[in-house]
Amino acid sequence: MTVEGKLRTAIVGSTGYGGVELIRLLQSHPKVEITSVISSSSAGDAIEEGFPHLTGIIDRRLDGVDPAQMAERADVVFTATPSGVSAKLVPQLLEAGLKVVDLSGDFRLKDGSEYEHWYKHPAPADEYLEQAVYGLCEVFGERAAGVDFISNPGCYPTATLLGLIPAIQAGWIKHDSIIIDAKSGVTGAGRGTSLMVHYAEINENLKTYKINKHQHIPEIEQTLTEIAGEKVTVTFTTHLVPMSRGIMSTMYAGMKGNYTDQDFVDLYREYYAGRPYVRVRDVGVIPATKEVSGSNYCDIGFATDARTGRVTIVSVIDNVVKGAAGQAIQNLNLMMGWEETLGLGYTPVYP
Amino acid sequence: MTVEGKLRTAIVGSTGYGGVELIRLLQSHPKVEITSVISSSSAGDAIEEGFPHLTGIIDRRLDGVDPAQMAERADVVFTATPSGVSAKLVPQLLEAGLKVVDLSGDFRLKDGSEYEHWYKHPAPADEYLEQAVYGLCEVFGERAAGVDFISNPGCYPTATLLGLIPAIQAGWIKHDSIIIDAKSGVTGAGRGTSLMVHYAEINENLKTYKINKHQHIPEIEQTLTEIAGEKVTVTFTTHLVPMSRGIMSTMYAGMKGNYTDQDFVDLYREYYAGRPYVRVRDVGVIPATKEVSGSNYCDIGFATDARTGRVTIVSVIDNVVKGAAGQAIQNLNLMMGWEETLGLGYTPVYP
């Protein structure tokens, strides 16, 4: 803690979209002070060179990646680093006595053997996989209290799991019937340059990618399996939508009974009672992505269909906030025993 | 026929997006002459007042809706009119001896009792429902030869049916397992003004609408049922994507066997052999909407999944061309016994 009594915080990956959103949100967190913004690629630069919108807001040069220095300057580190980088860096930070919220996928899977298949690189040591608490706040929030290391959920898994878990826990849907048609804005692909994210290739275009091969599949299945008490396998498709922010997960499942829209609304409102960042919409109201943009909300709506015996569940988040930086801060709040909403009281920006 | 030996054509609904696309495409059709552009709301105006891009291309004032006048001036009429309007107008045109290609939904369903439920207005007389040939060119093209009246398929049904029919006919997928997650650009909603299509409400936003209630559901089920030989019921969701043109239909079905991507590619290439406007993509290649933009193509790709026993089929069209004006002209070509591709040789506009 600094003299002001604020928690000293470092952000690794401050030149990516997740990192810069952490800066935006933490700027107004009443108990946190940013003491280091870190980038391996741009160390030494003023942050406003890469992000001119921060001109005059955070006058700070980017530090390099140096765990010893972080241990001196910070109490907690957010690692918004690419998969593979966190796997190596996070253990060093933990050894140095730092608290860590990791935004990569490197510590989300409990079974290390899954990494080679889905992430194409080796898993971190098992002890770290075990230590990492999977920080899906509205489901596992109580596990976060007092721990030193949170693995922050992926963007697609956040929208998807919050949309499916109450129904699975209630035993209302058939485990082998789950189909997830997910759509994301382009920030989900990161700030790296490639033809895939060239404006003229995305604009006025809708495309799929990684059908049945996305690395978020095992993360979703791992948690659904835990909730269901039996192995759950899902069909999962991802689409790239011509917009910057937002994820919509449109989910289909066969129902085990004749449930109505009202039944689902009631079930979910009970499950999420007291959790301010999940908004279960009224019967007949399906959320759109812009209705949560810039905020930490996950909004959920339902359409049951007696003709087919299926329910369609629609869940939306801002992928950069609830799907990354916002949930990471929510996790920090839970780790520290603070109010869950601290520094996250953003009304969605509309339009 | 006029002295030049061209077919005289009238377009009703020339101030909508479907009508104006008919004008664009018919301008370069070698056997057709546009002799009347018709609008009930803007009769008397120069067409370039509402559509300045046509300045100097088609110097013509909009005519009113007058079947007798159409019978004098035209041999064939395209009715790009709202649902409910065609139901009344088309019988008059047919009685006047005109050939008709109707782009509304008013004559697509064979069972008149479905109209009240899905379209919220009464059905046309049964004799016209019977007379109307459902013009899904690559499936029912031979039925169009020589007839006087074509009911042009809807945009969603075109993409969806072309993506599902070969698999259903082959008996490869389970009829009760079909889920269709469809996405459309905003032109699909027409040129009428409403808050729903306000730029600031659509831009940087993704929303659903009419889940399980879209009027294209009975059209899809009617044709799938005919092909399957038993009643087929589908789950069908529609999304509005921030783009002007394009439909993607992402379809999920349980497979009855262990089919591979290659099996599907082979099956579909055989089914669509000789049909130039369906492009079955290579194994592993999934089409994006921009790859057919401005053209009459329907592109299809596959992702089978041994883990879940399901296939994901992705079908894309330009909703204004293959989903409306282009297929209507393709139907005209088939009616007249002309080459199917006449006036439709457009390379997609990319990017």
Added chain:
Amino acid sequence: MTVEGKLRTAIVGSTGYGGVELIRLLQSHPKVEITSVISSSSAGDAIEEGFPHLTGIIDRRLDGVDPAQMAERADVVFTATPSGVSAKLVPQLLEAGLKVVDLSGDFRLKDGSEYEHWYKHPAPADEYLEQAVYGLCEVFGERAAGVDFISNPGCYPTATLLGLIPAIQAGWIKHDSIIIDAKSGVTGAGRGTSLMVHYAEINENLKTYKINKHQHIPEIEQTLTEIAGEKVTVTFTTHLVPMSRGIMSTMYAGMKGNYTDQDFVDLYREYYAGRPYVRVRDVGVIPATKEVSGSNYCDIGFATDARTGRVTIVSVIDNVVKGAAGQAIQNLNLMMGWEETLGLGYTPVYP
């Protein structure tokens, strides 16, 4: 004041983009409580029916337009009403003893005879035109202290005047040489429906409107004339850009001397010293609209050109914040003698 010691605030026009942005921003203002959200067209509705993003944030039904009721419930009223409506409503509110910040154009021009020409409706009574303080905060901020009635500047004039005034006051540019090429996102046109703002008409399109006829011209000229001490007439063009938020004003003027970029940066930094919401960029750095999105900043950059003897000045704002709701709150802060930045500490949302 209510028991909590907060200023009670009413917002008229809560179903427009300006009104809903006032709600977003005032939600986090530490000294303000929203006690009434008002709409003439939707009185009685829950606000979340028209703006679902506010679900669970502001649980309040819309009130009708009733000055007596406002006087009971509020201390200050923001009128985010169309031009012509404010002209009638504001005098009633002032007579009822309310403080008013008016976001319409109805009280910005001091010469009432201008209204018929530019606004096509009669001017309000002269006494109100005289009473209204033109609230361009960084220029006339000291005039706002303690007054009851602020006329909030227009979006284009805010960006334009902040970009031109220091150079004019310094006598560096020729008064008869000023050309303003302004560009706006679509929210500037309001939430009303029309073909002009139909998504498919705006998307992938760039158009001009009201060249030399925009009602913001006399507002700009009035203030430039006051600063210059002689009549200033400008050329002013407005463009509609396919984006929701943001204004860029690209301004051209002949220089009276051989000034450099550095000279301009120094001059403007001195002029705006101590004003946190104008960011004068470094030499060679020109701001883009997204760099102020969602925030109250106005960013300014310069390109002098020795070849032509002209300077190009680029000024950007978020039209809904600094061009409307944000500056209105900044004006409230100045009226009340509060810190200028209260409730406005938003970091731009990027990307």
Added chain:
Amino acid sequence: MTVEGKLRTAIVGSTGYGGVELIRLLQSHPKVEITSVISSSSAGDAIEEGFPHLTGIIDRRLDGVDPAQMAERADVVFTATPSGVSAKLVPQLLEAGLKVVDLSGDFRLKDGSEYEHWYKHPAPADEYLEQAVYGLCEVFGERAAGVDFISNPGCYPTATLLGLIPAIQAGWIKHDSIIIDAKSGVTGAGRGTSLMVHYAEINENLKTYKINKHQHIPEIEQTLTEIAGEKVTVTFTTHLVPMSRGIMSTMYAGMKGNYTDQDFVDLYREYYAGRPYVRVRDVGVIPATKEVSGSNYCDIGFATDARTGRVTIVSVIDNVVKGAAGQAIQNLNLMMGWEETLGLGYTPVYP
């Protein structure tokens, strides 16, 4: 000529946006056959790997850059290559006896000394600069007849020069008063990847670039100077607009007399009489970029202002068509003595 009597054509740079547009347009040219598509970076690949929209349309592998091979296979070569590459390649092609239409900027400036300053690389040999005919079709079309080598104008110069030349030639505007505020869609930046063209950096953003430094400035000034008969210097600003295609040039100039909108319309219609691809709009009608999208049109509108004595001229083109591939084909037609419109009869794609 091949047996079919068609002109054999090679396209160098077939993996860029200009090259692929040449393919789209030449596909329907009645007197041209594409015999080689060439790319230095992707030689050996099927063209549909990089451009899936061409699947089934042009079944051809990309050739490498080999002048001898081109001379065997083709009669004319379009070089849609980056600046600096054409400078080296084109002389070899001309020596090999090929006709060339060069789409780069390497042969547009007659004064070789300008290249180092504006293009940052050396000029080609003077003999080629002299040989190159600057192919601004509607102004210098007669110079193209029968020549072997055309330097195709830049996108900004095409829109700008067509908008200014008639007024300059008539002596209606002051030569030292010309200010050009130009805006372009993102295809103008090419298909190369960079942070500047990342979707999330362009979307919902408007930015300037290269103010007073753009390499199209000397090209514009060279031609205006020729027309004016005295040195003309312009102020020129470029903006990047969140759209794929389209350029708008908004031009300002002081008038030498009291000309009206009607005067300008009449003057320009007379100047462009018989030139089908310039559409001078009616009085009071200003063109928007989408109104020429996908077509070879340049549309022009005017707003004179008696208050300021200035005229605002707005000129729009599709930068990929009239600003690149379309005008290149128009030049080919003129070189060959063919009808100017051959293969270019595209109606704009709207919306």
